[in-house]
Amino acid sequence: MAITSRNQLLSKMATGNGHGEDSPYFEGWKAYDSDPFHLIDNPDGVIQMGLAENQLCFDLVQEWILNNPKASICTAEGVDDFRDIAVFQDYHGLPQFRNAVAKFMGKVRGNRVAFDPDRVVMSGGATGAHEMIAFCLADPGDAFLVPVPYYPGFDRDLRWRTGTQLIPVASGSKNGFKVTRKDLEDAYEKAQKDNIRVKGLLITNPSNPLGTILDRETLKSVVSFINEKNIHLVCDEIYAATVFGQEFISISEIIEDDIECNRDLIHIVYSLSKDMGFPGFRVGIVYSYNDAVVSCARKMSSFGLVSSQTQHLIASMLSDDEFVERFIRESAKRLQKRHEDFTWGLSQVGINCLKSNGGLFLWMDLHRLLKEQTTEEEMVLWRVIINNVKLNVSPGSSFHCPEAGWFRVCIANMDKETMEVALARIHNFVNQNKEVVAPRKKRVLGNLNLCSSSKRMDEFLMSPHSPLPQSPLVRART
Numbered sequence: 001m002a003i004t005s006r007n008q009l010l011s012k013m014a015t016g017n018g019h020g021e022d023s024p025y026f027e028g029w030k031a032y033d034s035d036p037f038h039l040i041d042n043p044d045g046v047i048q049m050g051l052a053e054n055q056l057c058f059d060l061v062q063e064w065i066l067n068n069p070k071a072s073i074c075t076a077e078g079v080d081d082f083r084d085i086a087v088f089q090d091y092h093g094l095p096q097f098r099n100a101v102a103k104f105m106g107k108v109r110g111n112r113v114a115f116d117p118d119r120v121v122m123s124g125g126a127t128g129a130h131e132m133i134a135f136c137l138a139d140p141g142d143a144f145l146v147p148v149p150y151y152p153g154f155d156r157d158l159r160w161r162t163g164t165q166l167i168p169v170a171s172g173s174k175n176g177f178k179v180t181r182k183d184l185e186d187a188y189e190k191a192q193k194d195n196i197r198v199k200g201l202l203i204t205n206p207s208n209p210l211g212t213i214l215d216r217e218t219l220k221s222v223v224s225f226i227n228e229k230n231i232h233l234v235c236d237e238i239y240a241a242t243v244f245g246q247e248f249i250s251i252s253e254i255i256e257d258d259i260e261c262n263r264d265l266i267h268i269v270y271s272l273s274k275d276m277g278f279p280g281f282r283v284g285i286v287y288s289y290n291d292a293v294v295s296c297a298r299k300m301s302s303f304g305l306v307s308s309q310t311q312h313l314i315a316s317m318l319s320d321d322e323f324v325e326r327f328i329r330e331s332a333k334r335l336q337k338r339h340e341d342f343t344w345g346l347s348q349v350g351i352n353c354l355k356s357n358g359g360l361f362l363w364m365d366l367h368r369l370l371k372e373q374t375t376e377e378e379m380v381l382w383r384v385i386i387n388n389v390k391l392n393v394s395p396g397s398s399f400h401c402p403e404a405g406w407f408r409v410c411i412a413n414m415d416k417e418t419m420e421v422a423l424a425r426i427h428n429f430v431n432q433n434k435e436v437v438a439p440r441k442k443r444v445l446g447n448l449n450l451c452s453s454s455k456r457m458d459e460f461l462m463s464p465h466s467p468l469p470q471s472p473l474v475r476a477r478t
């Protein structure tokens with residue numbers, strides 16, 4: 001069928017590219033899918049480091065499931081509940097599910113703030129929650145300000161089907177990519193000059209891709225900014241419990257303890273995809289302080305309900321205080337260890353990462369490997385890393401990063417052995433390119449994490465998996 005006649009048959013949405021599937025972010029996943037690494041069956045395959053998944057604590061979850069057979073409705077112990085759960089379809093959600101989620105949200109914020117179950121609205125993951133909140137707050141053509149670099153899924157979640165726009169708020173490595181009042185004002189003013197109606201500001205705390213946690217002063221300044229402009233603040237707190245070594249401060253604490261503001265403007269997006277490591281369950285939450293938004297979002301949740309079977313299981317699991325506390329503690333400990341091991345491994349070959357205390361990834365600085373500091377050169381390097389080093393990391397440009405040479409590396413979706421192979425590959429790659437690319441001037445960074453350790457890289461290089469035979473960068477350039 002000719003493209004023009006296909007375009008006439010289908011909607012603009014069906015024929016357009018609003019989903020962003022062609023971006024390098026998703027392209028890298030495809031490279032992994034066509035040649036996935038396996039320690040024994042495919043040791044030369046692509047290692048998936050583009051997926052922010054938390055797979056470090058599944059042993060704890062499995063243990064809980066075995067000890068709590070009544071929580072599943074498909075077990076001898078739980079089957080008596082099967083019928084009631086299977087027929088449940090109320091879009092308010094099971095009361096015990098909303099109670100358990102509200103309690104869990106408080107717990108992961110150190111019980112410094114309480115959440116009202118009546119404000120918990122469910123959606124299909126944070127993905128669905130973002131779209132839902134965009135539908136509630138903005139009309140087609142309206143815009144949200146978003147500090148860069150930001151999670152690429154936002155381009156799909158907030159824009160694609162709602163018709164809203166995202167306007168980047170500038171940032172840079174000089175201050176560790178911090179959100180400043182001036183940058184917010186500049187972005188807002190520019191939108192006004194362009195006749196675009198700004199309806200809100202979207203922040204992610206802790207940040208994906210940076211892994212940084214916003215400090216109290218920044219959060220206060222963000223709230224006073226949106227309050228003065230009378231625009232909404234959407235806080236994606238999906239990584240609230242995915243933190244280590246630094247306390248996470250929720251926006252809910254700021255508006256309760258620190259600063260007066262119009263609470264009708266404040267909305268939190270949450271999900272169990274990261275903190276519990278359950279992205280497959282599609283448990284997303286909109287928590288709004290605005291009654292009208294809660295009411296509208298609840299009606300909309302019919303389009304992305306969490307299955308009652310999942311609600312039932314999650315309600316039992318999250319109500320188990322002892323388990324939840326142990327899980328959060330242990331998860332933070334394991335993440336911290338993984339983070340330290342990885343940053344240390346990278347530092348052995350002179351690779352720095354932005355200092356971070358959260359998330360499931362590192363923000364790795366490879367600008368010295370670029371021939372020129374441009375997005376085009378970043379993509380050249382990225383293709384080498386994907387095709388030759390066989391690591392699916394994500395280039396900074398796919399997060400709208402204004403500086404070239406940053407890459408996001410996911411570290412918690414693999415076992416220790418796979419991590420060691422990945423580090424060995426990076427080590428070989430950098431060593432082989434030492435002469436190809438002369439070290440350039442170091443970035444001026446306020447906030448870099450340079451790990452030092454007495455451990456030796458040899459441990460990693462003892463890995464039985466193949467080092468690269470020849471420099472891929474040499475091959476790519478010649």
Ligand SMILES: Cc1ncc(COP(=O)(O)O)c(C=O)c1O
Binds near residue numbers: 127204279282
């Ligand atoms: C910041 C952020 N928001 C939202 C999402 C989407 O999460 P979910 O799987 O719950 O839809 C992700 C997933 O990576 C994310 O990193």
